[in-house]
Amino acid sequence: MKALITGASRGMGRATAIKLASNGYHIFSCDINKNEEEVDNITQIYMDVTNSKSINDAYNEILKVTNKLDVIVNFAGIIMMNSLIEIDEEVFKRIYDINVFGAFRVNKAFFNMIKEGKGRIINTTSELASNKVLPFNAIYAISKKSIDAYSQGLTMELGLIDIPVITLRPG
Numbered sequence: 001m002k003a004l005i006t007g008a009s010r011g012m013g014r015a016t017a018i019k020l021a022s023n024g025y026h027i028f029s030c031d032i033n034k035n036e037e038e039v040d041n042i043t044q045i046y047m048d049v050t051n052s053k054s055i056n057d058a059y060n061e062i063l064k065v066t067n068k069l070d071v072i073v074n075f076a077g078i079i080m081m082n083s084l085i086e087i088d089e090e091v092f093k094r095i096y097d098i099n100v101f102g103a104f105r106v107n108k109a110f111f112n113m114i115k116e117g118k119g120r121i122i123n124t125t126s127e128l129a130s131n132k133v134l135p136f137n138a139i140y141a142i143s144k145k146s147i148d149a150y151s152q153g154l155t156m157e158l159g160l161i162d163i164p165v166i167t168l169r170p171g
């Protein structure tokens with residue numbers, strides 16, 4: 001079994017990578033940061049989800065090992081507290097670019113490997129942010145509500161070809 005996990009150098013992404021690796025999965029841990037602790041069955045690959053060339057480079061690295069994936073898990077994301085009136089437009093765009101377009105780019109780039117492996121896609125949102133907008137945390141909620149909508153659409157579309165899409169809402 002082979003899994004690609006974005007945002008896998010720390011947090012929930014790292015914990016998921018370690019758990020799946022201990023259960024026999026070969027993990028492609030994709031992140032802009034490298035984890036110094038090497039773990040059996042985990043291959044660290046540099047990937048910036050905001051950069052299509054970086055994603056394509058990661059694709060080519062993984063293609064050297066396999067042309068099939070059993071799962072893509074999109075954990076890459078950032079959270080930042082800020083006022084919607086005062087937030088700089090570039091910061092707003094960056095949060096959205098990582099949290100929403102990052103998953104879109106990765107799923108699109110690696111779709112053929114999922115299709116070939118008859119795999120699945122898992123997108124992560126947030127139980128709290130998806131259901132309740134809090135002051136100074138709205139940009140995060142906006143991005144997570146967008147991932148929810150993206151995942152719902154992807155679920156319906158890929159369901160037509162028997163590829164499951166799962167929305168994980170920690171919290």
